[in-house]
Amino acid sequence: MTSLQQALTRGEFAVTAEVAPPKGTDTAEMMENAEFLRGKVHAVNVTDQQSSVMRLGSLASCRLLKESGFEPVFQLATRDRNRIALQSDLLSSYALGIENVLCLTGDHVTLGDHPQAKSVFDLDSVSLLMAAKGLTAGTDMAGESLEGVPTFHLGAVVTPGYEPMELQLLKMERKIEAGAQFFQTQAVYDPELFGRFMEAAKALGVPVMLGFVLLKSVGMARYMNKNVAGVNVPDSIIDEMKKTDDKVATSIKIAARIIRQTREMCQGIHLMTMGWECHVPAILQEAGINI
Amino acid sequence: MIITKAKPFPEILQSLERDKVIFLVGCSECATVCKTGGEEEVKAMRDHLEDEGKVVSGWVILDPGCNLLEARKEFRKTKEEIAQADSLVVMSCGGGAQIAQEVSGKVVHPTNNTLFLGTVKRFGQFQEYCSMCGECILDLTGGLCPVTRCPKGLLNGPCGGAKDEKCEVNPDNDCVWIEIYDRLKEIGRLKEFVASSVQVHDYSVNTNPSTLVLERDEARSDNR
Ligand code: SF4
Ligand code: SF4
Numbered sequence: 089m090t091s092l093q094q095a096l097t098r099g100e101f102a103v104t105a106e107v108a109p110p111k112g113t114d115t116a117e118m119m120e121n122a123e124f125l126r127g128k129v130h131a132v133n134v135t136d137q138q139s140s141v142m143r144l145g146s147l148a149s150c151r152l153l154k155e156s157g158f159e160p161v162f163q164l165a166t167r168d169r170n171r172i173a174l175q176s177d178l179l180s181s182y183a184l185g186i187e188n189v190l191c192l193t194g195d196h197v198t199l200g201d202h203p204q205a206k207s208v209f210d211l212d213s214v215s216l217l218m219a220a221k222g223l224t225a226g227t228d229m230a231g232e233s234l235e236g237v238p239t240f241h242l243g244a245v246v247t248p249g250y251e252p253m254e255l256q257l258l259k260m261e262r263k264i265e266a267g268a269q270f271f272q273t274q275a276v277y278d279p280e281l282f283g284r285f286m287e288a289a290k291a292l293g294v295p296v297m298l299g300f301v302l303l304k305s306v307g308m309a310r311y312m313n314k315n316v317a318g319v320n321v322p323d324s325i326i327d328e329m330k331k332t333d334d335k336v337a338t339s340i341k342i343a344a345r346i347i348r349q350t351r352e353m354c355q356g357i358h359l360m361t362m363g364w365e366c367h368v369p370a371i372l373q374e375a376g377i378n379i
Numbered sequence: 380m381i382i383t384k385a386k387p388f389p390e391i392l393q394s395l396e397r398d399k400v401i402f403l404v405g406c407s408e409c410a411t412v413c414k415t416g417g418e419e420e421v422k423a424m425r426d427h428l429e430d431e432g433k434v435v436s437g438w439v440i441l442d443p444g445c446n447l448l449e450a451r452k453e454f455r456k457t458k459e460e461i462a463q464a465d466s467l468v469v470m471s472c473g474g475g476a477q478i479a480q481e482v483s484g485k486v487v488h489p490t491n492n493t494l495f496l497g498t499v500k501r502f503g504q505f506q507e508y509c510s511m512c513g514e515c516i517l518d519l520t521g522g523l524c525p526v527t528r529c530p531k532g533l534l535n536g537p538c539g540g541a542k543d544e545k546c547e548v549n550p551d552n553d554c555v556w557i558e559i560y561d562r563l564k565e566i567g568r569l570k571e572f573v574a575s576s577v578q579v580h581d582y583s584v585n586t587n588p589s590t591l592v593l594e595r596d597e598a599r600s601d602n603r
Contacts, residue, residue: 167531171579193538196530196548207531211579214535218577229579247539255560258573259536266535266577274539317542
């Protein structure tokens with residue numbers, strides 16, 4: 089059992105944060121950023137060609153982190169690989185000692201830096217979860233038996249701010265039936281909305297970790313409001329960021345406050361730091377979270 | 380119907396660099412509706428080519444351009460003109476262009492890019508509703524196709540990316556999964572979708588190139 093899984097099953101408040109592999113082979117910065125998370129989080133998510141931008145692989149980065157003593161969460165998107173490659177990567181992941189896998193569909197290629205590429209989408213997040221669960225039962229999607237069977241702790245994502253919320257909950261339910269054991273959410277800044285979502289999601293009985301993107305600036309908040317679906321940074325928070333002379337301190341304060349406000353509603357926090365991994369310790373301290 | 384779009388004329392002209400005498404082939408069906416290969420466009424092409432110093436030995440509009448038997452019949456009638464030509468310029472879909480080559484044995488040059496299987500929304504406005512996946516699931520999805528109308532072809536529900544019910548990939552389009560959800564609710568079939576097994580497409584049903592041969596009886600009843 090992974091330590092993230094252990095924390096979630098024991099009902100401890102689980103903490104994850106995210107690092108992004110480099111565009112290129114220089115992993116120094118990624119590893120330095122991860123250092124800030126040491127001892128502060130249960131696991132570190134590694135993004136898979138996030139926003140369809142070509143980068144160093146998530147699996148290789150997960151292994152590097154593992155060798156440095158971190159517990160990784162391998163993010164695996166169906167956009168770039170067919171079911172043969174996806175299942176193969178799942179087996180590889182287990183063989184490399186990585187058992188937390190976050191199953192995603194991924195953004196469309198036209199939104200990234202290689203818009204000319206062929207989108208694969210042979211599977212989607214739901215069928216990927218089903219395939220991964222199948223592997224843990226000893227068979228692949230073709231029904232062939234495996235020599236050596238992996239175990240996984242399978243995660244998925246959900247967008248609490250999605251309209252209509254019921255549709256998002258239906259998808260969440262399908263993900264759980266297919267194999268999802270935990271959820272990390274799209275960024276939420278509105279505890280009241282998150283509370284409403286969790287009221288409905290609670291019945292599904294699977295741990296949910298609130299997703300939170302650190303606000304680096306007013307511009308970033310506005311950008312997300314305009315462009316990122318299901319994300320709404322309330323005006324009051326934008327005002328707070330606008331008025332401050334110390335953006336970092338205010339950003340930390342906002343994050344810590346939202347964690348405190350939502351802590352009782354959910355089972356953990358997933359911090360999407362966008363290079364601000366160095367501020368994770370301060371946020372957790374201010375939120376009173378100790379793992 | 381098969382939706383085609385004309386290539387820019389300079390590109391067509393360049394493909395004809397080595398040829399002097401041209402025979403034109405149009406299509407009375409899809410390419411006519413798309414204004415890429417009907418009589419009007421074929422005649423305009425003839426004039427353009429002649430302006431550029433080419434000799435057009437003749438032209439024919441096949442009914443339709445992708446039918447081998449029709450091409451055989453019409454090409455027999457225009458045998459002489461085709462024989463004189465260095466190449467055929469085919470103003471139909473990619474299927475028609477290849478049929479023209481197969482029947483005439485001549486070099487063919489396509490004038491169109493073939494885009495998709497389209498519905499006709501109104502005159503000159505086409506939209507892709509079906510991408511011929513070979514395993515129709517419309518019954519499960521309230522008569523709206525996620526394979527085609529969701530850019531990710533998601534079969535098990537929406538991504539998290541729709542904003543104001545618009546698709547994250549192209550905000551000009553409504554998110555088809557929200558439309559499916561609304562429709563299933565409306566016709567009282569949401570529960571069946573939720574209870575349905577995880578959908579995975581079987582791509583072995585559409586390995587290129589596909590063929591279909593009707594059984595004798597089927598073919599006969601079809602011809603009746
Ligand atoms: S599911 Fe969609 S793509 Fe497949 S046959 Fe039906 S309409 Fe066409
Ligand atoms: S927004 Fe809707 S239509 Fe667009 S990719 Fe997502 S699910 Fe598909």
